[in-house]
Structure formats: structure tokens, C-alpha cells
Amino acid sequence: xxxxxxxxxxxxxxxxxxxxxxxxxxxxxxxxxxxxxxxxxxxxxxxxxxxxxxxxxxxxxxxxxxxxxxxxxxxxxxxxxxxxxxxxxxxxxxxxxxxxxxxxxxxxxxxxxxxxxxxxxxxxxxxxxxxxxxxxxxxxxxxxxxxxxxxxxxxxxxxxxxxxxxxxxxxxxxxxxxxxxxxxxxxxxxxxxxxxxxxxxxxxxxxxxxxxxxxxxxxxxxxxxxxxxxxxxxxxxxxxxxxxxxxxxxxxxxxxxxxxxxxxxxxxxxxxxxx
Amino acid sequence: xxxxxxxxxxxxxxxxxxxxxxxxxxxxxxxxxxxxxxxxxxxxxxxxxxxxxxxxxxxxxxxxxxxxxxxxxxxxxxxxxxxxxxxxxxxxxxxxxxxxxxxxxxxxxxxxxxxxxxxxxxxxxxxxxxxxxxxxxxxxxxxxxxxxxxxxxxxxxxxxxxxxxxxxxxxxxxxxxxxxxxxxxxxxxxxxxxxxxxxxxxxxxxxxxxxxxxxxxxxxxxxxxxxxxxxxxxxxxxxxxxxxxxxxxxxxxxxxxxxxxxxxxxxxxxxxxxxxxxxxxxxxxxxxxxxxx
Numbered sequence: 001x002x003x004x005x006x007x008x009x010x011x012x013x014x015x016x017x018x019x020x021x022x023x024x025x026x027x028x029x030x031x032x033x034x035x036x037x038x039x040x041x042x043x044x045x046x047x048x049x050x051x052x053x054x055x056x057x058x059x060x061x062x063x064x065x066x067x068x069x070x071x072x073x074x075x076x077x078x079x080x081x082x083x084x085x086x087x088x089x090x091x092x093x094x095x096x097x098x099x100x101x102x103x104x105x106x107x108x109x110x111x112x113x114x115x116x117x118x119x120x121x122x123x124x125x126x127x128x129x130x131x132x133x134x135x136x137x138x139x140x141x142x143x144x145x146x147x148x149x150x151x152x153x154x155x156x157x158x159x160x161x162x163x164x165x166x167x168x169x170x171x172x173x174x175x176x177x178x179x180x181x182x183x184x185x186x187x188x189x190x191x192x193x194x195x196x197x198x199x200x201x202x203x204x205x206x207x208x209x210x211x212x213x214x215x216x217x218x219x220x221x222x223x224x225x226x227x228x229x230x231x232x233x234x235x236x237x238x239x240x241x242x243x244x245x246x247x248x249x250x251x252x253x254x255x256x257x258x259x260x261x262x263x264x265x266x267x268x269x270x271x272x273x274x275x
Numbered sequence: 276x277x278x279x280x281x282x283x284x285x286x287x288x289x290x291x292x293x294x295x296x297x298x299x300x301x302x303x304x305x306x307x308x309x310x311x312x313x314x315x316x317x318x319x320x321x322x323x324x325x326x327x328x329x330x331x332x333x334x335x336x337x338x339x340x341x342x343x344x345x346x347x348x349x350x351x352x353x354x355x356x357x358x359x360x361x362x363x364x365x366x367x368x369x370x371x372x373x374x375x376x377x378x379x380x381x382x383x384x385x386x387x388x389x390x391x392x393x394x395x396x397x398x399x400x401x402x403x404x405x406x407x408x409x410x411x412x413x414x415x416x417x418x419x420x421x422x423x424x425x426x427x428x429x430x431x432x433x434x435x436x437x438x439x440x441x442x443x444x445x446x447x448x449x450x451x452x453x454x455x456x457x458x459x460x461x462x463x464x465x466x467x468x469x470x471x472x473x474x475x476x477x478x479x480x481x482x483x484x485x486x487x488x489x490x491x492x493x494x495x496x497x498x499x500x501x502x503x504x505x506x507x508x509x510x511x512x513x514x515x516x517x518x519x520x521x522x523x524x525x526x527x528x529x530x531x532x533x534x535x536x537x538x539x540x541x542x543x544x545x546x547x548x549x550x551x552x553x554x555x556x557x558x559x560x561x562x563x564x565x566x567x568x
Contacts, residue, residue: 005376005377005378005457006461006464006465007376007377007457007460007461007464007473008464008469008470008473009372009373009376009470009474010373010376010377010379013369013370013372013373014370014373014377014379016366016369017366017369017370017373018385020366020369021366021370021388021389021441024434024437024438024441025388025391025392025438025441026388026391028403028404028407028438029391029395029403031403031406031407031413032399032402032403032406035406074308074309074312077305077308077309077312078309078312078313080305081305081306081309082309084291084296085302085305085306087306089310091553093309093310093313095549095550095552095553096313096317096318096549097313097317098549098552099317099321099545099546099549100317101492102492102495102496102499102544102545102546102548102549103321103499103541103542103545104498104499104500104501104518104519104522104538104541104545105499105501105502105519106499106501106519106520106522106523106538106541107324107499107519107522107538107541107542107545108320110324110522110526110534110535110538111320111321111323111324111327111535111538112320114323114327114531114535115319115320115323120323121319121323122315122319145316146316146317146320149313149316149317154282155282157282158282165291165295168295169294169295172294172295178296178297178298178301181295182297203394204393206396207394207395207396207397207398207399208396209396209397209398209501209502209505210397210501210502210505210519214526226396227396227397227398227399227502228398230396230398230399230402231398231505231506234402234405234506239405239406239409239411242402243402243406246396246398246399246402249396249399250395250399253394253395253396254394256394257387257390257391257393257394258387261383261386261387261390265383
């Protein structure tokens with residue numbers, strides 16, 4: 001702190017909020033790591049590298065990655081259309097993008113399962129083509145795509161909004177066609193936002209539980225995600241096992257959280273440097 | 276922000292000249308793709324909830340939502356929200372004040388740490404509190420000595436929900452308060468206003484719309500939380516069941532129409548939340564316009 005501010009309340013507001021965060025978030029999360037030290041290194045290792053556990057990491061990572069990728073492509077298109085074009089129903093489309101934030105995940109789970117089951121509105125179309133979505137890894141991807149929609153759209157949207165026309169004007173004057181202008185001039189300025197949105201959607205997808213349990217069928221080795229495995233271990237009163245898997249997941253989440261915050265910090269610095 | 280991105284549409288409509296926009300055909304194809312994606316991914320699932328809920332007629336629908344177990348779940352959900360939302364709103368205001376009105380070392384780190392509950396899987400959030408308050412947990416022996424039940428009881432549900440929704444109000448109002456700066460507050464202080472007066476008369480009017488949306492969003496998440504609550508609740512019908520857990524129980528018992536009927540209530544809550552967001556955006560745009568004039 002360089003000079004004392006004349007605005008009151010610094011110590012009390014910071015003190016109280018740190019206290020609240022500590023008892024509610026920091027200390028409880030630390031307990032996961034403390035508890036996992038109750039296992040010996042060998043026990044911990046054999047728990048977190050058990051084939052069924054490793055399979056669940058793979059299912060979680062692959063499905064979350066695919067869903068985040070789908071959301072990056074379609075999220076960019078949705079954000080672009082919402083900022084650049086005007087068309088009837090645009091305001092409603094813009095509002096609907098936030099539904100996955102506000103809708104309870106259990107509701108999303110049963111709705112998507114009904115939709116993609118063999119006799120569902122979409123499932124009955126895919127069935128004759130031999131595509132099985134509900135109760136297969138594809139179903140998990142669908143659920144995670146639903147959950148992740150707002151992340152890419154909402155991170156990319158403000159960046160497109162703040163984009164100045166002059167770089168596009170310059171590209172045109174230098175003789176570039178629209179297609180080339182987009183891919184060589186516009187798109188590169190959106191990379192940081194796209195990457196941030198991707199990471200946010202990916203991080204959320206790895207931890208998601210509510211929407212996935214209904215649609216995945218929960219078959220060990222095939223459609224069993226890591227959070228579900230923690231749940232299963234808890235139901236068998238295997239607290240040490242559940243905690244060990246949770247510790248591994250927490251470390252992955254911490255790394256992703258750090259990454260997204262670094263990205264966002266850099267983006268906001270760049271945006272404020274531009275203006 | 277690993278769990279929510281707060282973005283409010285500015286409402287600006289850009290008119291672009293022909294040479295820096297796409298050909299009409301490309302434009303309509305892109306609009307088509309966007310509309311199709313959102314329709315298939317979001318609107319159809321919402322539609323299916325209503326259709327499934329009313330499949331067996333309105334009698335079944337109203338029987339499901341007025342069943343005693345459903346009412347008990349509704350009551351518990353409301354009690355949880357009534358405790359969780361005010362606490363996290365107060366926390367949000369406190370931390371937003373500290374972070375946006377003062378400079379201090381480690382601020383960036385603190386802002387990252389607020390997001391921890393977003394980054395953590397809800398199942399892990401539930402597990403954490405089982406490890407603390409459960410029978411085998413750190414405080415387990417002490418709690419059972421004093422005959423206090425936290426896990427598989429209402430307090431556990433409330434604590435897990437508190438954890439999950441910590442960041443919501445803070446995340447909505449921090450950017451707003453940072454944007455407002457500190458000049459108005461400094462002026463108020465130099466005119467002799469005391470701490471709480473400054474907040475009440477100067478800061479609050481500037482952030483009230485953001486605060487309202489933060490509270491409504493926090494409420495929607497508190498009422499809809501599933502994973503964390505599922506771990507700590509014990510699923511005792513009529514006692515420790517919230518609405519989302521009730522949906523799961525009915526669904527697993529193949530009472531699909533009843534499950535979707537309860538789900539439709541939660542869906543209406545989500546739609547209500549987004550309507551509030553639209554109103555808040557509209558008010559914000561009007562405020563910006565008034566300030567510019």
C-alpha cells in the first residue's frame with residue numbers, strides 16, 4: 001500500500017471476508033490433502049492408478065475436451081452472430097445462452113436423457129443410423145456441451161464488441177478478401193478469448209456430475225466419470241479411496257483455475273492497454 | 276472465473292459497411308448455424324421437460340407438485356436459499372468493497388481464490404464436509420457426543436450449498452464497483468460521511484442492479500445445486516430432500532411424469548432468473564444513456 005486511503009472499512013471488510021473464505025473454503029479444501037496423507041504413498045498410488053480409476057480419468061478428460069472443443073467452434077459462431085448481425089429473435093437468443101448457468105444440472109440431465117434415449121425426439125432419429133447417444137460416451141459429451149455453452153460465448157462476445165473496425169478496414173485496403181481478413185486478421189485477435197472460454201468449459205466439464213449421471217449409464221471403464229467414482233467409493237464407506245481420487249482431481253482443477261486467471265488477467269491488460 | 280462468466284450485453288447495435296462484413300449468404304448461413312445449435316442444445320431440452328411433465332395430463336402434474344414429499348422438498352429448498360443467499364450476499368459486498376476500493380498486495384491472488392468453489396467438482400465439495408462432519412470425520416466424535424447431526428441432515432445441505440454459491444454475488448458486483456472507481460466515495464468522506472453512510476448512500480445506488488442480479492443468480496444456484504447436496508443429504512424422503520434430489524428419486528423410481536413435473540418448477544426458476552437479468556441489462560443501459568446526456 002502506497003498511501004492510506006481516506007475511504008473507511010478496509011481492515012474490517014478484508015478481515016471478515018478472509019475469515020469467511022477460510023472457514024468455508026480454504027480449510028475444508030485443505031482437509032482433502034491432509035486426509036489423503038493418512039494413506040501411505042504406496043496405498044495412495046495404487047488407489048489413484050487402479051485401472052477403473054484411470055479409465056474414469058480418461059472418460060472425464062476425453063469427453064470434457066471434446067465438449068469444450070465443440071463449444072469453441074459453435075460458441076464463436078453464436079458470439080459473432082450476436083454481436084455483428086441483426087435478425088429477428090436476436091435478443092431472445094442472447095438471453096437463452098445463459099440457461100445452462102441457471103438451470104439445475106439434474107434437470108438438464110433428465111431432459112437430455114429423454115431427448116437422446118432410443119424413443120426420444122432426437123434419439124429416435126439417430127437410432128436407425130446406428131448412433132447411440134444416451135448411455136454411451138457420446139451422451140456425456142452432449143451433457144457437457146450443454147453445460148459449457150455460455151463459457152465460450154460470454155468470453156468471446158465482449159472482445160468482438162470492443163474490436164475496432166480499422167484493422168479490418170486496413171486488411172481490405174491491402175487487398176485481402178473477407179475470408180482471408182477473417183482468418184488472418186480477425187481470428188488471431190480472438191485466440192486469447194477462445195482459449196480462455198475453452199479452458200473454462202473444459203474445467204467445468206471435468207467436475208460436472210449432475211447432468212452426466214443420468215445420461216451416461218455409469219458403466220465402469222466405459223462411461224464412468226471421476227466424480228461418479230468418488231460418489232461410488234463414498235457409498236461403500238471407502239473414504240480414503242474417495243479422498244485420494246478427489247486430491248488428484250483437485251490438483252487438475254487448481255492448475256486449470258490458475259491458467260484461466262492468468263489468461264483473463266492478460267486479456268484484461270491487453271484490452272485496457274488498447275483503450 | 277471457472278464457473279460463471281458475468282457478461283452484460285451493452286445493447287449497442289453495430290451498423291457495418293459492406294466491405295467489412297460478410298456477404299448476405301454467409302451471414303444467413305452463420306445465423307442459421309447459431310440458431311440451430313441453440314435450438315437443438317437448449318430449447319429442445321427445455322421443451323422436453325414441459326412435454327414429459329404434462330404427458331399424463333394436468334391431474335398427474337398437479338398431484339406430483341402438491342405431493343407431501345414434494346412440498347417438504349420445496350420447503351427445505353426455500354429454507355436453504357433463505358439462509359445461504361443473504362450470507363453470501365453480505366460476503367460478496369464485504370469482499371467487493373475491500374477489493375475494489377483499496378490497493379493491496381496479493382489482491383490478484385485473492386480474486387483467484389474467490390473462484391475456488393467454481394473450480395472444484397460439486398462432488399468434492401460434498402466430500403469435504405463429510406470428511407469434517409461425518410461420523411468418521413474430524414469433528415464427528417465431538418458432534419455425536421453432543422447429539423448434533425450435520426451430515427445426512429439439514430445443516431450439511433446448507434453448508435454444502437453455502438460453499439458452492441460463495442462466489443456468485445461477489446463475481447457480479449466486483450467488476451461494477453471497480454468500474455465505478457473511488458472518486459464519489461472520497462468526495463462523500465471528505466464531506467463528512469461515515470463508513471456505512473458512504474456505502475448506503477453513494478455505493479449502493481450505483482451497484483443495485485448488479486447486486487439484484489447477483490442475488491437472483493445465487494438463489495437459482497442455491498435452489499438447484501445437486502452434486503454437493505447429493506453427497507451430504509442422505510436422501511431421506513420428506514426430511515433431507517431438496518427439489519433437485521426429489522427429481523432424482525422420482526426419476527430413479529421410473530415416475531417420469533412426476534420427476535419432470537418437479538423439474539419444470541426448477542426450469543421456471545431458471546427462466547425467471549434470466550428474465551431478471553434482461554431487466555437488469557435494460558436498466559443498466561438506461562443508466563448509461565442518462566449519464567451520457
